[in-house]
Amino acid sequence: MRPARALIDLAALRHNYRLARARHGASALAVIKANAYGHGAVRCARALAAEADGFAVAFLDEALELRAAGITQPILLLEGVFDAVELADAARHDVWLAVHHEAQLRMIETTPLAAPLHAWLKVNSGMNRAGFVGPAVATAWQRLQASGKVRETTLMTHFARADEPQAITTAEQIERFDAATRGLNGARSLANSAAILGWPQACRDWARPGILLYGADPMPGEANGLQAVMTLESAVMAVREIEPGQALGYGGRFVAERRTRVGLVAMGYADGYPRSVPDGTQVAVDGQPSRLIGRVSMDMLTVDLSDLPAAGIGSRIELWGRQVPVNDVAAAAGTIAYELLCNVKRVRLDYRE
Structure with a gap:
């Protein structure tokens, strides 16, 4: 699945x-x-x-x-x-x-x-x-x-x-x-x-x-004690390394400055993750902070695993949730959390009490 x-x-x-x-x-x-x-x-x-x-x-x-x-x-x-x-x-x-x-x-x-x-x-x-x-x-x-x-x-x-x-x-x-x-x-x-x-x-x-x-606080810079309800997540499905000077993904937007270990993730803009986010947008890999690199495509995106040697195929990727605030992702995309949450589609919704 x-x-x-x-x-x-x-x-x-x-x-x-x-x-x-x-x-x-x-x-x-x-x-x-x-x-x-x-x-x-x-x-x-x-x-x-x-x-x-x-x-x-x-x-x-x-x-x-x-x-x-x-x-x-x-x-x-x-x-x-x-x-x-x-x-x-x-x-x-x-x-x-x-x-x-x-x-x-x-x-x-x-x-x-x-x-x-x-x-x-x-x-x-x-x-x-x-x-x-x-x-x-x-x-x-x-x-x-x-x-x-x-x-x-x-x-x-x-x-x-x-x-x-x-x-x-x-x-x-x-x-x-x-x-x-x-x-x-x-x-x-x-x-x-x-x-x-x-x-x-x-x-x-x-x-x-x-x-x-x-759980998306509408008041900027305040800590109101809200809890994130949705965690949008996926997993690494493949890993490869690219060399300095090599480009990654559509348009070649990201160009490696060092040998870069790339995780391919099953998540894209057809699932509701915004295509407009830039390189460096925060993600979490097995609970560790990392970043998105390369342009988001319809079904996949790519993250930087270079400093996470234990990460690999099957590693959990949080796109937003308790660790990565949806407000931060929305700001990176030049929009608001309302739009990101409402655009979630195609992925299954799993509920927990």
């Missing part, structure tokens, strides 16, 4: 959820959209089911997959619904939904429903992607109440720069949200992962932890 795999530590997932809930101090929806950021939505939901206050996904199909798997906790659709058929299905399966533009609001007013909804009214406090602005928030809230189809309304917003602790943007967004929702009944939800960790004034009734659940 090909040794490439993503090892998913469900105990670490529960640890991170508990940390988020404790830091927030109130209820928390575990965000498991995009197949739980590449970790497997159903397995992650089941691992959290005994203690999570609920879950959040992007769209209805993701919610229905969880319902079919026996998940009975509240599930929020962060994108809301796209047509009246989806709206009726959401009501039938007791799925909560965001309402963030006029067409969704009008859909609720005009669609017959089997059961009343729990609506999450989205406030645009400055991110300017979605949501109602200023006085339109109160108008939308009143229309939801008047529709007779909404049993509860939660007021929510989303932050653009909560992971930048020195920026004033988040404080300004909180002020705008509070001004737009003043006098309106309903729970409040402001805090994403970064706000849970860095903006206590954003912690209200409901938090929405996402990336922190999976």
Whole structure:
């Protein structure tokens, strides 16, 4: 069996959820959209089911997959619904939904429903992607109440720069949200992962932890006690030596400056490891630090074994996980941990409790 795999530590997932809930101090929806950021939505939901206050996904199909798997906790659709058929299905399966533009609001007013909804009214406090602005928030809230189809309304917003602790943007967004929702009944939800960790004034009734659940700290330079949930790993499948001046791999990007012992690893960009990482990107070989050399290809990559004489065929390679932080690999690739985790594919997911 090909040794490439993503090892998913469900105990670490529960640890991170508990940390988020404790830091927030109130209820928390575990965000498991995009197949739980590449970790497997159903397995992650089941691992959290005994203690999570609920879950959040992007769209209805993701919610229905969880319902079919026996998940009975509240599930929020962060994108809301796209047509009246989806709206009726959401009501039938007791799925909560965001309402963030006029067409969704009008859909609720005009669609017959089997059961009343729990609506999450989205406030645009400055991110300017979605949501109602200023006085339109109160108008939308009143229309939801008047529709007779909404049993509860939660007021929510989303932050653009909560992971930048020195920026004033988040404080300004909180002020705008509070001004737009003043006098309106309903729970409040402001805090994403970064706000849970860095903006206590954003912690209200409901938090929405996402990336922190999976152990990638969204606050730069801070030690928040998160545990890596995914370890992306493989093994050396072949070894060769190249001489000084010889090039390695596609494009000949890496040229040996000394006799170099090269380990060929069963992992490539088709598995989700980014092609854009440069030579020198950190890996761990049997727990020892080493580096990637040569360009990542579709199915394989190459690592430097020159200073690890005991390493050879079968040696374990950690691409990211407990020893190699996924944030560091993402920075080397010029992207963010969210993208790397969501792009994991083709490798098998192995779960441990």
